[in-house]
Amino acid sequence: MTSRHDSPGPAPLVAMRGIVKRFGSVVADDHVDLDIYPGEVLALLGENGAGKSTLMRVLFGFYPADEGAIAIEGRPVAFGSPLAAMAAGIGMVFQQFSLIPALTVLENLLAASPRAPWWQSRRRPAVVSTLRWLQRLAPGFDAERRVQDLAVGERQIVELAKVLNLDPRVVILDEPTSVLTPAEATRLHGFVRDLAAQGKAVVLITHKIADVTACADRIAVMRRGRLMDESRLADRSPAAIVTAMVGATVAAEPADPPPAAPRPLLRVSALSTSQDDTSCPAADVTFEVGAGEILGIAGVIGNGQAALAEALTGLTRVIAGDATLDGASLAWKGDRAPPPSNAVAYIPERPLDNAVVADLDLAVNLDLRNLAGQDFFAGDAHRNARAAALLARYDVRPQNPALAARALSGGNLQKLVIARELSRTPQLVVACYPTMGLDINAATAVRRYMFEHAARGAAVVWFSEDIDDLLAYAHRIAVLHSGRCVGAVPRVNASRDGIGRMMTGIGSRTRAA
Amino acid sequence: MLLELPSKPALSELKRYARRLAPALAMVGIFFLTAAGFFVIIGKPPIATLADMAMFAVGDSYSLSETLVKTTPILLCALATLLPARLGLVSVGADGQLFMGAIFGTAVTLAWRDAPLAILVPAMLAAGIAGGAIWGLVPGFLRGRLDVNETITTLLLNYVAALLVNALVYGPWKDPGNLGWPATIAFPAGSLGTFFGTRVHAGLVFAFVIALVLGVILARSRWGLELAILRGNAKVGRMIGLSFSRQAMVVMALGGAFGGLAGICETAAIQGRLQPGISVGYGLTGFLVAWLAGHNPVIAIPVSFLVGGLIAAGDSLQLFAKVPAASATILQGLLFATALAVGGVSARLRRAHG
Numbered sequence: 001m002t003s004r005h006d007s008p009g010p011a012p013l014v015a016m017r018g019i020v021k022r023f024g025s026v027v028a029d030d031h032v033d034l035d036i037y038p039g040e041v042l043a044l045l046g047e048n049g050a051g052k053s054t055l056m057r058v059l060f061g062f063y064p065a066d067e068g069a070i071a072i073e074g075r076p077v078a079f080g081s082p083l084a085a086m087a088a089g090i091g092m093v094f095q096q097f098s099l100i101p102a103l104t105v106l107e108n109l110l111a112a113s114p115r116a117p118w119w120q121s122r123r124r125p126a127v128v129s130t131l132r133w134l135q136r137l138a139p140g141f142d143a144e145r146r147v148q149d150l151a152v153g154e155r156q157i158v159e160l161a162k163v164l165n166l167d168p169r170v171v172i173l174d175e176p177t178s179v180l181t182p183a184e185a186t187r188l189h190g191f192v193r194d195l196a197a198q199g200k201a202v203v204l205i206t207h208k209i210a211d212v213t214a215c216a217d218r219i220a221v222m223r224r225g226r227l228m229d230e231s232r233l234a235d236r237s238p239a240a241i242v243t244a245m246v247g248a249t250v251a252a253e254p255a256d257p258p259p260a261a262p263r264p265l266l267r268v269s270a271l272s273t274s275q276d277d278t279s280c281p282a283a284d285v286t287f288e289v290g291a292g293e294i295l296g297i298a299g300v301i302g303n304g305q306a307a308l309a310e311a312l313t314g315l316t317r318v319i320a321g322d323a324t325l326d327g328a329s330l331a332w333k334g335d336r337a338p339p340p341s342n343a344v345a346y347i348p349e350r351p352l353d354n355a356v357v358a359d360l361d362l363a364v365n366l367d368l369r370n371l372a373g374q375d376f377f378a379g380d381a382h383r384n385a386r387a388a389a390l391l392a393r394y395d396v397r398p399q400n401p402a403l404a405a406r407a408l409s410g411g412n413l414q415k416l417v418i419a420r421e422l423s424r425t426p427q428l429v430v431a432c433y434p435t436m437g438l439d440i441n442a443a444t445a446v447r448r449y450m451f452e453h454a455a456r457g458a459a460v461v462w463f464s465e466d467i468d469d470l471l472a473y474a475h476r477i478a479v480l481h482s483g484r485c486v487g488a489v490p491r492v493n494a495s496r497d498g499i500g501r502m503m504t505g506i507g508s509r510t511r512a513a
Numbered sequence: 514m515l516l517e518l519p520s521k522p523a524l525s526e527l528k529r530y531a532r533r534l535a536p537a538l539a540m541v542g543i544f545f546l547t548a549a550g551f552f553v554i555i556g557k558p559p560i561a562t563l564a565d566m567a568m569f570a571v572g573d574s575y576s577l578s579e580t581l582v583k584t585t586p587i588l589l590c591a592l593a594t595l596l597p598a599r600l601g602l603v604s605v606g607a608d609g610q611l612f613m614g615a616i617f618g619t620a621v622t623l624a625w626r627d628a629p630l631a632i633l634v635p636a637m638l639a640a641g642i643a644g645g646a647i648w649g650l651v652p653g654f655l656r657g658r659l660d661v662n663e664t665i666t667t668l669l670l671n672y673v674a675a676l677l678v679n680a681l682v683y684g685p686w687k688d689p690g691n692l693g694w695p696a697t698i699a700f701p702a703g704s705l706g707t708f709f710g711t712r713v714h715a716g717l718v719f720a721f722v723i724a725l726v727l728g729v730i731l732a733r734s735r736w737g738l739e740l741a742i743l744r745g746n747a748k749v750g751r752m753i754g755l756s757f758s759r760q761a762m763v764v765m766a767l768g769g770a771f772g773g774l775a776g777i778c779e780t781a782a783i784q785g786r787l788q789p790g791i792s793v794g795y796g797l798t799g800f801l802v803a804w805l806a807g808h809n810p811v812i813a814i815p816v817s818f819l820v821g822g823l824i825a826a827g828d829s830l831q832l833f834a835k836v837p838a839a840s841a842t843i844l845q846g847l848l849f850a851t852a853l854a855v856g857g858v859s860a861r862l863r864r865a866h867g
Contacts, residue, residue: 315752340753340754354748360742360745376734
């Protein structure tokens with residue numbers, strides 16, 4: 001079903017032919033042919049592990065191809081390293097960022113500039129030219145902030161600016177919108193169009209149909225290492241694209257109806273967290289979540305989500321107010337943090353930083369919540385058996401309990417955390433962006449795991465960047481802006497536009513439901 | 514690539530062992546080469562001097578016993594360093610802990626000098642252990658509660674402890690019978706026992722047992738895992754209710770206790786009295802041993818023995834082969850530099866070739 005790009009347009013800038021990349025016995029890319037044209041946005045689609053990132057990493061010189069050839073403007077090239085690829089005008093923005101957390105944004109960008117001297121020039125022309133893309137991407141961005149203090153959406157923008165500073169002819173974006181708010185994503189879509197209009201070739205690796213319909217000219221769909229479909233966007237319906245991606249159409253899962261008159265389980269009253277953290281604190285947040293209810297919390301990343309989530313899980317000190325679960329306080333109010341509660345499951349954002357010990361194996365990472373009750377010399381037989389079962393049940397790959405957590409891809413790491421947290425029987429589930437970086441099937445599975453707990457009678461607080469997801473599945477939707485909770489409306493009364501307005505701080509502070 | 518063996522199961526097993534062993538062999542080879550180069554520079558026949566060195570380290574029972582004498586404080590100081598390192602702390606305070614152990618143990622000995630050995634020796638050891646533990650607990654507390662850098666505090670507390678020893682032996686604890694020599698009165702003879710008429714004392718047994726027990730605990734116990742979790746991601750540790758500050762105090766105090774034990778054993782069994790210079794850089798040597806051993810207490814045993822042999826041989830070489838006094842230190846430096854370089858290169862090769 002492959003249809004060649006047969007319009008009499010320009011010659012391809014990049015031509016990849018017969019690319020094969022194997023990892024051991026796994027064939028990540030299986031004889032893939034792909035052309036990339038200047039002035040065009042190519043959406044490279046596929047589920048997790050379809051081989052799309054690997055294919056682009058081969059182009060970027062990150063991996064050598066086992067077979068096949070790459071030509072740029074008809075001349076064969078073989079990049080031994082990303083440096084060589086960058087010199088040839090290929091830039092790539094990765095899912096995992098390569099910024100130095102301890103440095104400021106400006107320092108990071110200066111250090112990555114191609115003509116950077118060994119000392120850091122802070123002369124005005126150098127700074128202005130270094131910040132030119134950042135200012136276009138995010139006007140008013142404070143470049144003196146340290147990267148470690150940035151939210152993940154902000155890091156993405158810096159990462160993109162860093163690559164664009166190198167003035168590449170081909171810009172590869174690896175899942176760029178998975179960490180962005182709708183407004184940020186829309187801005188990015190516009191920006192991607194802009195780059196193409198300037199004659200750059202843009203490759204958008206994604207599994208979101210919304211990205212594709214918003215800004216792609218052409219699509220290439222991969223599944224299990226093979227190119228399944230390649231066509232102009234106009235020739236394919238979204239349903240056809242999804243079919244090509246997953247092989248079978250995913251039935252839209254029905255949303256659970258909200259419980260009729262839920263017993264209030266989680267009560268958050270006038271909760272404020274301390275300011276000493278550089279990220280946005282939660283300010284005077286009040287809401288209730290009933291047993292069996294799913295409260296979705298929308299908001300632009302960096303508006304107090306992390307502080308609120310950590311306050312609910314007793315990880316951040318609360319300076320005023322309280323959060324109680326079934327009458328018992330969860331908040332850290334005095335000098336000492338409260339003991340971890342077995343009644344709370346927590347899926348934090350950025351799992352590698354916040355939820356796992358990267359150097360320890362999967363078995364230990366899955367067992368973290370049970371450690372306190374174990375014998376001094378517990379032995380790992382039971383732990384490994386339990387881990388093997390959980391890895392299989394939650395489809396974490398590779399299913400090797402002895403593997404270090406850092407060896408997992410982003411999506412599998414997320415599944416690992418979900419396996420640990422949602423295989424228990426919590427009364428409260430606090431989940432921050434739990435489907436981020438997951439493909440359609442995995443995301444569906446994660447939502448099912450979360451909602452199972454709601455159906456069982458747990459309260460679910462679900463932070464999401466995806467308004468459409470919230471509108472589809474949450475029972476009520478609140479919005480966080482500048483740390484304040486600006487409304488918790490039932491799903492039936494919520495609209496995409498209304499929530500979008502609240503996310504930007506426009507609109508009245510509606511009463512907390 | 515050196516080992517292209519057919520991929521039969523038995524051979525691949527062999528290959529794995531060879532891969533693990535190759536860096537150690539390379540390290541020893543390169544160390545002998547550089548050491549030989551050093552002897553050539555100072556005008557000694559390299560092969561003969563190296564052979565002498567090996568003789569002076571393990572050649573006869575006396576040499577072996579002297580090597581074990583040096584191994585004892587080095588191993589204890591290595592344990593004092595590596596336990597905090599399992600939590601990610603960098604303690605350089607083994608020397609100070611050693612001095613404080615010596616001071617506390619000496620205080621007990623001076624106070625109860627007429628008590629029977631069966632009472633005096635346990636009290637002396639307990640006091641030494643407590644002294645070292647306090648000297649570890651202070652930086653542990655400062656780190657855990659106030660986030661003060663433990664490397665700097667342990668470094669500075671080393672000077673405090675060393676100068677405190679001087680103040681005591683030049684002042685209130687000086688034995689008038691010494692005619693001005695700064696030292697306390699002699700400890701009761703044989704307090705720590707000796708083996709086969711050598712200077713090897715019970716401290717060696719303590720060090721061995723502690724290293725083995727600690728090795729098992731760190732590798733197999735829940736506590737060892739908790740330290741690894743807190744070192745790897747303190748935030749996750751907090752999420753599951755572990756306290757970094759409490760563990761910082763525990764590992765620093767326990768590590769200090771090992772250092773203190775080294776100090777009181779060295780004072781009671783080897784020096785026989787408290788005097789300046791009871792430690793010839795054992796703390797720093799132990800620090801390097803701990804890093805060479807990859808913070809593994811069981812591996813620290815052979816590494817301490819190797820370095821102890823080097824120091825003992827250096828002492829003898831200086832006497833009998835007329836090599837400069839600094840040779841032992843230089844050889845030690847060559848050993849550590851070689852080991853770290855080989856370790857770095859082999860880790861890099863491992864990463865590159867899976």
